[in-house]
Amino acid sequence: KQEVTQIPAALSVPEGENLVLNCSFTDSAIYNLQWFRQDPGKGLTSLLLIQSSQREQTSGRLNASLDKSSGRSTLYIAASQPGDSATYLCAAAGQNFVFGPGTRLSVLP
């Protein structure tokens, strides 16, 4: 059974810092790994999708990497801004779609 964990559970940083969010999964038999942003009371917003055959994806200030063999993915946010404050979830898509518990990020002005 796939299990997805995320570290840290919460993170508070000053504006401008680069930061890394971590996602781990137990079953490497995945089709893809996805990162989402969740704002309070809102649905998820898709950020990046990494297919199982890919190593990384980039979108603007976001870069996500995938290492299937070690069961890890990282989301790198460059030059963080207060508007980046949200909860970030990763999800492993295989036979089932399993979400991590999320990392709650606060970027302080």
Place this chain on the structure above:
Amino acid sequence: GAVVSQHPSRVICKSGTSVKIECRSLDFQATTMFWYRQFPKQSLMLMATSNEGSKATYEQGVEKDKFLINHASLTLSTLTVTSAHPEDSSFYICSANPLAGMTDTQYFGPGTRLTVL
């Protein structure tokens, strides 16, 4: 922990038929539920936000007359795919947001895989 169920887990139907998918919060009440779908090799995308007792809010590009959402109680939201066509074949997931004031955490159902022949 909070549990969200979906029924059915898989459904195969003929083109032109309607399919209803249920999303239930089993041990908590949810004023807001979300419906997502994922096409093969694409990201999970938000379709609509379902609010108990009021009309759903649909994302741009999602046809409200095709994807009927009913959130009749605090524990049940249904998504009906009307006159389904092969291009509607997808993986549909719901999530539930517990009552306001408790937490912003969303709890996800296991998903429903729809195949339209």
